[in-house]
Amino acid sequence: MEKLTDQILKDVITPRPQNSFKGTFGKVTLVGGNHNFGGAIIMASMAAVCAGAGLVTTATDKSNSSPLHSQLPEAMFADFTNDKQVADLVQAATSVVVGPGLGDDESSLQILKNVFANTNDQQNVIIDGSAITLMAHENIDQPHGNIIYTPHEMEWQRLSGIKIGEQTEDKNKIAQQKLGATVVLKKHHTEIYTSNQVYQLPIGTPAQAVGGMGDTLAGIVGGFTAEFNDKPAEAVLAAVYVHSAIAEKIAESQYIVLPHQISRALPAFMKKMEKLEDDHHIGFLN
Numbered sequence: 559m560e561k562l563t564d565q566i567l568k569d570v571i572t573p574r575p576q577n578s579f580k581g582t583f584g585k586v587t588l589v590g591g592n593h594n595f596g597g598a599i600i601m602a603s604m605a606a607v608c609a610g611a612g613l614v615t616t617a618t619d620k621s622n623s624s625p626l627h628s629q630l631p632e633a634m635f636a637d638f639t640n641d642k643q644v645a646d647l648v649q650a651a652t653s654v655v656v657g658p659g660l661g662d663d664e665s666s667l668q669i670l671k672n673v674f675a676n677t678n679d680q681q682n683v684i685i686d687g688s689a690i691t692l693m694a695h696e697n698i699d700q701p702h703g704n705i706i707y708t709p710h711e712m713e714w715q716r717l718s719g720i721k722i723g724e725q726t727e728d729k730n731k732i733a734q735q736k737l738g739a740t741v742v743l744k745k746h747h748t749e750i751y752t753s754n755q756v757y758q759l760p761i762g763t764p765a766q767a768v769g770g771m772g773d774t775l776a777g778i779v780g781g782f783t784a785e786f787n788d789k790p791a792e793a794v795l796a797a798v799y800v801h802s803a804i805a806e807k808i809a810e811s812q813y814i815v816l817p818h819q820i821s822r823a824l825p826a827f828m829k830k831m832e833k834l835e836d837d838h839h840i841g842f843l844n
């Protein structure tokens with residue numbers, strides 16, 4: 559298992575071309591947030607916007623429209639029960655994030671099936687939270703796309719059948735190869751299983767054990783894969799690293815880290831990365 563280092567941030571977060579516009583940095587469509595879990599998709603959407611995606615649209619329960627816009631006017635809204643609109647938004651996306659707060663009832667299932675029916679192999683599809691649980695429980699086939707699962711250990715147990723105490727590197731690798739997808743197995747020292755390598759995140763803090771922390775990561779992965787779409791595999795690794803690097807920084811002065819604080823810190827943190835020369839280390843930054 560190879561340990562991720564801050565080098566991944568320097569590799570991925572480079573200065574933006576002068577001759578660019580919002581379309582240069584990709585479109586993210588996020589789908590989730592039922593009547594009870596609106597916060598999950600709002601946190602994911604905030605993360606995608608703050609990570610630098612060019613355009614972000616959030617397909618969610620109607621009741622989340624005003625809360626979304628009051629927190630995040632940069633995001634556009636769609637009603638996730640409008641199948642035609644969601645299909646169009648999914649087809650138009652560079653990256654699709656599905657699952658944060660989606661829920662596990664019949665309506666959640668129909669929405670998930672509609673999303674999965676409309677992805678294609680050119681897109682990054684980040685499958686998180688309820689979407690993983692629904693796939694496992696309802697035996698739903700994996701959709702088209704560059705698939706990135708972001709399960710916590712229980713979601714990985716549901717999806718892979720490997721019990722939490724038995725999730726060894728070898729077993730996880732076999733399950734990941736069978737899926738033909740990237741797996742970000744979230745825990746203390748998250749592991750990332752890619753087509754040809756297994757990475758471990760050596761940073762991160764228990765101050766991150768807060769609801770919404772994974773929803774935020776899913777949004778960063780969506781934002782980075784859209785923005786840095788010429789190197790989607792590295793973008794996933796950088797997203798995982800930046801999420802915990804910022805959290806560690808905040809945790810120097812806070813007992814817990816609120817997920818939205820990570821998102822709000824992203825633009826300034828990324829600016830510092832952009833300026834870094836190869837011989838500088840993030841540890842020197844304040």
Ligand SMILES: NC(=O)C1=CN([C@@H]2O[C@H](COP(=O)(O)OP(=O)(O)OC[C@H]3O[C@@H](n4cnc5c(N)ncnc54)[C@H](O)[C@@H]3O)[C@@H](O)[C@H]2O)[C@@H](O)CC1
Pocket residue numbers: 594595596597598599657658659660661687688689691710711712713722744745769770771772773
């Ligand atoms: N503010 C919100 O709206 C929030 C909504 N959420 C959404 O709620 C839905 C259900 O997700 P949950 O993860 O809460 O529920 P799940 O039922 O999927 O998973 C939680 C269960 O897994 C067990 N578990 C074992 N190892 C774990 C690990 N390493 N990390 C986390 N759990 C572990 C827990 O003990 C618990 O029994 C998802 O769609 C999620 O996105 C959560 O993100 C919490 C915040």
Ligand SMILES: Nc1ncnc2c1ncn2[C@@H]1O[C@H](COP(=O)(O)OP(=O)(O)O)[C@@H](O)[C@H]1O
Pocket residue numbers: 687709710744745746747748761762763764765766767768769770771772773774775
């Ligand atoms: N003790 C810990 N140390 C480091 N990271 C942690 C710790 N506890 C939780 N995290 C991180 O927080 C996130 C939790 O994700 P998840 O359980 O999906 O949260 P939620 O669904 O509530 O948003 C993951 O990125 C995980 O790695």
Ligand SMILES: [Mg+2]
Pocket residue numbers: 686687710772773
């Ligand atoms: Mg989660």
